Amino acid sequence: MAKIIYLDNAATTQTDSKVLGKMLPSFTKEYGNASSSHFFGKQARESIEKAREIIAKKLNSSPEEIIFTSGGTESNNLALKGLFFNSRNRELGKNHIITTKIEHDCILNTCKWLEKQGAKVTYLDVDNQGLVNPKEIVSAITPSTLVVSIIQGNNEIGTLQDIKEIGKICKKKGVYFHIDACQSFTKTPIDVKKHNLDLVTINAHKIHGPKGVGALFIKKGTKIEALLNGGGHERGLRSGTENTSGVIGFGEAVRISKTQDINKIQKLRDYFIKQLLKIEKTKINGSLKNRLANNINLSFGDIEGEAISSHLENFGIVISTGSACASHTLKKSHVLKAIGCNDLEINSSIRISLSKYNTKTHVDYFIKKLKPVVKTLRQMSPYATT
Numbered sequence: 001m002a003k004i005i006y007l008d009n010a011a012t013t014q015t016d017s018k019v020l021g022k023m024l025p026s027f028t029k030e031y032g033n034a035s036s037s038h039f040f041g042k043q044a045r046e047s048i049e050k051a052r053e054i055i056a057k058k059l060n061s062s063p064e065e066i067i068f069t070s071g072g073t074e075s076n077n078l079a080l081k082g083l084f085f086n087s088r089n090r091e092l093g094k095n096h097i098i099t100t101k102i103e104h105d106c107i108l109n110t111c112k113w114l115e116k117q118g119a120k121v122t123y124l125d126v127d128n129q130g131l132v133n134p135k136e137i138v139s140a141i142t143p144s145t146l147v148v149s150i151i152q153g154n155n156e157i158g159t160l161q162d163i164k165e166i167g168k169i170c171k172k173k174g175v176y177f178h179i180d181a182c183q184s185f186t187k188t189p190i191d192v193k194k195h196n197l198d199l200v201t202i203n204a205h206k207i208h209g210p211k212g213v214g215a216l217f218i219k220k221g222t223k224i225e226a227l228l229n230g231g232g233h234e235r236g237l238r239s240g241t242e243n244t245s246g247v248i249g250f251g252e253a254v255r256i257s258k259t260q261d262i263n264k265i266q267k268l269r270d271y272f273i274k275q276l277l278k279i280e281k282t283k284i285n286g287s288l289k290n291r292l293a294n295n296i297n298l299s300f301g302d303i304e305g306e307a308i309s310s311h312l313e314n315f316g317i318v319i320s321t322g323s324a325c326a327s328h329t330l331k332k333s334h335v336l337k338a339i340g341c342n343d344l345e346i347n348s349s350i351r352i353s354l355s356k357y358n359t360k361t362h363v364d365y366f367i368k369k370l371k372p373v374v375k376t377l378r379q380m381s382p383y384a385t386t
């Protein structure tokens with residue numbers, strides 16, 4: 001097979017060699033349990049606390065407010081279930097969650113499950129660019145509202161929400177504000193104080209860190225219940241022997257993240273979009289202005305995204321045709337549906353997501369290979385009009 005051109009970085013990223021290098025001693029030499037009181041344990045504890053400090057600094061939080069988890073899915077579960085059960089235990093009568101129709105499945109399925117436990121959930125609409133109207137959040141808040149949970153940067157269409165404005169609303173109304181920042185962390189500034197955030201979900205594998213590790217920022221004073229009972233690790237909020245290697249890798253991935261890389265990716269994305277739009281009948285999904293630096297979501301209108309993807313695979317090009325996390329279910333993208341795409345637009349969509357390892361040569365190669373693929377598929381398509 002040809003050399004791989006990996007353009008599915010919203011699904012996961014290549015682990016940076018610096019990250020791997022930093023992690024290796026924790027497998028081979030410094031493999032103590034961070035809870036052990038001997039020097040081996042203390043060594044591991046120190047490494048974990050160093051990573052916690054790096055991550056806390058990036059969010060402008062205190063290290064004590066960072067709880068390590070197994071990833072974005074667990075952090076999102078802990079945020080919503082933890083708040084809900086704490087509120088229920090204290091009989092506060094706050095059982096209302098406000099979220100959107102374009103969340104990642106781990107939020108939507110947690111909400112569906114919580115509805116069975118007695119939660120009331122409002123799933124807000126978004127406009128045709130994927131933006132939530134902050135005024136609709138104001139209208140949705142009732143005396144029983146516990147939390148507003150919003151995806152900051154959408155994993156499919158890349159739309160970035162105005163978290164500053166939503167944070168102000170939540171603070172004024174006295175409701176918790178949680179963001180799922182798995183796609184946006186290190187790509188766009190997150191300041192938990194400036195943005196009035198109570199809970200923030202992040203993970204490592206989207207930012208050139210290892211898989212299976214994430215964190216939840218929980219603002220001091222937030223009343224939340226643990227989901228796992230055990231040895232009381234992570235301030236009693238996440239029992240279980242710490243994933244020392246993963247946490248070290250997460251910290252290093254954050255430490256080496258650079259604004260210059262993001263600026264470079266964004267420039268490449270804009271060049272890429274320009275080339276893609278030269279192809280007849282292509283349409284970008286999501287907001288062009290408020291968009292993750294590395295995301296392109298595109299519809300071709302009359303040919304299958306899956307067919308485009310498998311043809312490109314023959315040339316070593318790897319993309320996605322929707323949310324990779326959900327693609328095994330083969331269901332139509334709920335995000336594209338929510339922004340008003342019709343079935344043809346949904347079926348003909350592809351997602352390209354860039355990383356710091358991509359270059360203009362990759363983009364030019366992609367376009368060169370894509371054009372004849374589109375032409376051939378259109379000649380065979382029953383929907384093509386030309």
Ligand SMILES: Cc1ncc(COP(=O)(O)O)c(C=O)c1O
Binds near residue numbers: 076151154182214
């Ligand atoms: C927006 C968003 N939230 C949550 C997740 C889940 O994260 P993890 O794979 O670390 O469980 C993902 C990963 O695809 C994501 O993109």
